Amino acid sequence: MTNPDTEGPLRTALSAAIRAPSPHNTQPWRFEVHGDRVEVFLDRDRVLPVADPDGREARLACGAAVFNIRLALNGIGRAAVTHLLPDPHRPDLLASVRVAGNRVVIPSERMLAEMIPRRHTNRRPFLERAVPDAVKATLMRAAEREGAWLRLVERPPEVDAVAALIRRADTVQSEDPAYRAELRDWVHGDVNRLDGVPTRALGPRARTPGLITLRRFTDDEDPSRERPFEQQPLLAVLTTPGDAPIDQVQAGKAMQRVLLTAADLGLCSSFLSQPIEVPAVRAALRALLRAGSPHVVLRLGYGYGGSPVPRRPISEVTRLVSDTSTGMTLQGERSDHS
Ligand SMILES: Cc1cc2nc3c(=O)[nH]c(=O)nc-3n(C[C@H](O)[C@H](O)[C@H](O)COP(=O)(O)O)c2cc1C
Numbered sequence: 001m002t003n004p005d006t007e008g009p010l011r012t013a014l015s016a017a018i019r020a021p022s023p024h025n026t027q028p029w030r031f032e033v034h035g036d037r038v039e040v041f042l043d044r045d046r047v048l049p050v051a052d053p054d055g056r057e058a059r060l061a062c063g064a065a066v067f068n069i070r071l072a073l074n075g076i077g078r079a080a081v082t083h084l085l086p087d088p089h090r091p092d093l094l095a096s097v098r099v100a101g102n103r104v105v106i107p108s109e110r111m112l113a114e115m116i117p118r119r120h121t122n123r124r125p126f127l128e129r130a131v132p133d134a135v136k137a138t139l140m141r142a143a144e145r146e147g148a149w150l151r152l153v154e155r156p157p158e159v160d161a162v163a164a165l166i167r168r169a170d171t172v173q174s175e176d177p178a179y180r181a182e183l184r185d186w187v188h189g190d191v192n193r194l195d196g197v198p199t200r201a202l203g204p205r206a207r208t209p210g211l212i213t214l215r216r217f218t219d220d221e222d223p224s225r226e227r228p229f230e231q232q233p234l235l236a237v238l239t240t241p242g243d244a245p246i247d248q249v250q251a252g253k254a255m256q257r258v259l260l261t262a263a264d265l266g267l268c269s270s271f272l273s274q275p276i277e278v279p280a281v282r283a284a285l286r287a288l289l290r291a292g293s294p295h296v297v298l299r300l301g302y303g304y305g306g307s308p309v310p311r312r313p314i315s316e317v318t319r320l321v322s323d324t325s326t327g328m329t330l331q332g333e334r335s336d337h338s
Contacts, residue, residue: 255296
């Protein structure tokens with residue numbers, strides 16, 4: 001990063017990129033800096049082979065990183081030109097974001113950018129406090145701005161049906177020794193580790209099996225650590241019309257705008273990904289909702305905050321490459337200038 005005009009903005013952008021959420025905090029990304037451009041790659045070595053064999057959730061995480069890069073640049077008054085790259089010859093190159101000229105800082109975007117380091121997954125019980133309709137509408141608009149839909153699950157029969165699918169997928173996964181072994185590799189109590197899910201970020205177990213079945217990260221059966229969870233969580237499924245890798249990246253951008261918007265509105269969020277990770281259940285969820293391809297199930301509500309968990313530093317995930325042509329194929333790309 002030698003150009004003083006772009007060096008600072010690129011550092012800001014990369015610091016934001018690494019704060020994206022990812023399954024089990026695997027951080028499945030790599031970045032290359034080519035002059036004024038950041039290329040975002042899927043890091044296949046960090047894709048979960050059991051829970052996410054096709055890398056769909058890892059692509060979502062990378063899409064969230066792309067969104068953070070753009071938002072962070074906009075937040076400091078720089079424009080960003082983003083290309084999502086469906087290049088069959090380089091399938092792991094997911095996107096490129098170029099730092100462009102100066103741009104007026106929009107206060108709402110700056111506030112959203114300020115949420116990047118503060119947003120975190122909250123696996124604790126939420127309060128029994130309903131999310132107002134105006135807030136729900138804002139969240140849905142956030143998804144639409146990034147080319148996705150946020151399908152709220154609110155009608156009682158549908159809530160029950162989605163809850164049953166989550167339970168079904170959770171049972172399939174917890175009966176799979178390979179899944180459990182994979183989970184054990186990523187959950188830890190090591191304060192020096194910079195990836196994985198630290199035990200301090202886990203919530204208690206639900207005292208009575210409520211509506212939602214959160215992922216069980218450990219086999220801890222201690223009843224004294226059980227707590228009642230909210231009985232009426234707001235469930236939302238993020239969907240897109242297509243389900244190709246580029247749609248998964250796009251969905252990741254939308255997911256991150258929704259999560260940051262939720263944080264900005266004082267909401268907590270967590271994920272219920274079991275039905276996405278079990279293909280037969282994902283198909284059943286898609287058929288039930290009839291709103292395109294589901295990518296992520298979110299639980300949203302009011303609660304008490306936790307704290308962010310570590311990330312690997314920028315230096316470990318970024319390579320500086322000289323400013324030459326990369327021979328990128330931009331055909332079929334999806335671009336945005338903002
Ligand atoms: C696509 C995706 C799926 C996830 N699925 C789950 C899940 O099912 N259960 C869960 O507790 N957390 C889930 N997470 C949250 C990650 O564990 C979390 O993002 C990661 O540990 C980093 O923590 P942070 O979100 O607090 O920054 C998911 C995250 C992503 C991006």
